[in-house]
Amino acid sequence: MTGPAPEPRFLRQLEELSQKAELFCQHELLTAPALSRLPERYAPSELIRGEDLAFVAREPSRVPRSELDRPGLHAALARFSQCRAYGALLWGDQAVVYVTKTRPRWEEPGLLTPEVLTPATPAQRLIALVRWTRRHPETVTEKGVLRFQRTSEGWRADYQLPEDEERRTHPLEVRQCPAVREGPAVRRWEPEMTRPGLLSGSMPRYSAEAFEARVQGLYTARCRLTREGEARDCCVLKSLPHLEAEGVLRALSRMRFAPVTSEGQPLEVEYDFHFRFALPRDPGPYNTAYVVKLALDGPQ
Numbered sequence: 345m346t347g348p349a350p351e352p353r354f355l356r357q358l359e360e361l362s363q364k365a366e367l368f369c370q371h372e373l374l375t376a377p378a379l380s381r382l383p384e385r386y387a388p389s390e391l392i393r394g395e396d397l398a399f400v401a402r403e404p405s406r407v408p409r410s411e412l413d414r415p416g417l418h419a420a421l422a423r424f425s426q427c428r429a430y431g432a433l434l435w436g437d438q439a440v441v442y443v444t445k446t447r448p449r450w451e452e453p454g455l456l457t458p459e460v461l462t463p464a465t466p467a468q469r470l471i472a473l474v475r476w477t478r479r480h481p482e483t484v485t486e487k488g489v490l491r492f493q494r495t496s497e498g499w500r501a502d503y504q505l506p507e508d509e510e511r512r513t514h515p516l517e518v519r520q521c522p523a524v525r526e527g528p529a530v531r532r533w534e535p536e537m538t539r540p541g542l543l544s545g546s547m548p549r550y551s552a553e554a555f556e557a558r559v560q561g562l563y564t565a566r567c568r569l570t571r572e573g574e575a576r577d578c579c580v581l582k583s584l585p586h587l588e589a590e591g592v593l594r595a596l597s598r599m600r601f602a603p604v605t606s607e608g609q610p611l612e613v614e615y616d617f618h619f620r621f622a623l624p625r626d627p628g629p630y631n632t633a634y635v636v637k638l639a640l641d642g643p644q
Contacts, residue, residue, distance in 0.1 A: 354434075354632075361499055362429035364391060365441035365490045368501060369427035371418050374443070374488040376407050377503055381418040393493050393500035399509065406505070411456055420469050424448050424477060434632040435555035437494040438502070446485045448477050511590070516597065518589045521566050521579040530568050530614045538605045539640050540569055540615065545599030547636040548619060554586035555623075555634060562643050563592055563619040571610040573601040575617065584621060592619065599638075618643045 368374055368391075371381045377392050377400055388397055400407055412418060425447040432441045459472035493502040533539075548563075564582040567575040575596045580589050596617060603610040618639040624631050 357434065357439075357499070358432055361432055361434075361439055361441050361492055364492070364499065364501065365429045365432075365443050366427045367391075368490055369443045369445050369488060370422045370425055372412075372421075373501075374490050377501070377505075378407050378409065378413060380409075380413050380415070383419055390497075391501055393495060393502050396501070396503045396505045399505040403509075406509075411461075412450070414461060416466060416469070417460070420466070420473060421447075421450065423470070424473065433552055433556060435550055435552065436632065436634050438549065438552070439492040439494070439499065440552055441490050441492065443488050443490065444485060445488065446483050449480060449482050449484055452480045452482075454479075510594075516590055516594055518593060519579050521581045530612060533569075533604060533613045533615045536606065537611065537613065540573065540604055541602035542638060542640065543573065543600045543602055546595060547638065548587075548592040548595035549636070550621065550634050551586055551588060551591070554584065554621070557586050558623060559584050559586055560622055561620075563587060563621060564643070565593060565596055565617050565619075567596065567615060567617060569601065569604060569613055569615045571603050571612050573603045575599060575601070575615075578617075581616060587621070 367383075367386075371383065372378070373381055377388070377396055379388050379400065382388060382391070412421065425445055427443055427445045429441050429443050432439060455476055457472060459468055460476075463469035463472070491502045491504070492499045494500075550559075561584050562582060563584050564580075565575075565578045566581045567578040569575055578593050578596055580593070583589060604613045604615065605611060620635075620637045620639055622635045622637070624633050
């Protein structure tokens with residue numbers, strides 16, 4: 345028996361992702377958005393999400409460069425490499441594409457000659473590279489992966505640069521909730537109080553591993569909810585496999601809530617936040633949807 349045929353929309357997305365991943369692989373762009381390596385016919389905004397481009401504009405020194413980052417050199421080197429997308433995983437507005445690359449061993453000695461680095465013409469550079477590959481016929485095959493995010497304009501490479509910078513500069517403590525309270529006690533939420541209301545913020549996302557493993561259920565965090573409606577000092581009360589606590593707690597820390605009140609006065613309380621991670625009832629291989637909801641009135 346054969347499974348259900350892929351929907352045309354799914355196939356179009358897969359084709360777009362594969363073509364873009366192979367392009368990034370070909371031009372050594374899998375690990376960082378070194379914009380000088382992009383072919384001139386492409387605008388960076390057509391391929392890379394805006395958050396990463398804004399980060400590169402603010403912090404250009406954070407993108408690694410090498411001796412090979414010279415005008416036209418990566419375009420020439422790309423002619424001697426072969427990239428192939430061999431797998432992909434799509435979930436929600438995210439995707440990862442797996443690629444293999446076969447290339448000459450550019451790290452071998454003798455490559456960085458004046459004809460390669462500063463040629464009089466592009467043809468002179470190509471001739472020098474052809475001669476070098478004939479003297480060094482050995483190749484190397486590498487595997488890589490590239491993450492994408494779906495935007496209103498289509499799929500864009502997602503390097504997570506501002507997110508990684510936030511994790512580096514503002515590390516978030518991840519801990520399990522203790523069985524016994526530690527330090528000064530914060531008043532627990534009580535039924536006679538109002539419940540908080542979500543004002544702003546985005547839900548945490550499924551990880552690729554959790555989506556592929558079909559993980560579902562409640563993820564519960566306990567926090568100190570301030571009078572200003574901010575979730576602070578959070579800990580994990582109940583976790584789920586393959587879901588990083590850091591991602592859930594950071595999403596919670598960015599949310600803003602209408603505070604808990606009693607007799608019209610805002611209170612600081614200890615409150616349990618329940619996230620429901622759910623997959624569609626139809627678990628077909630081409631169904632990439634998922635839902636994450638925050639239940640503020642208790643576990644559902």
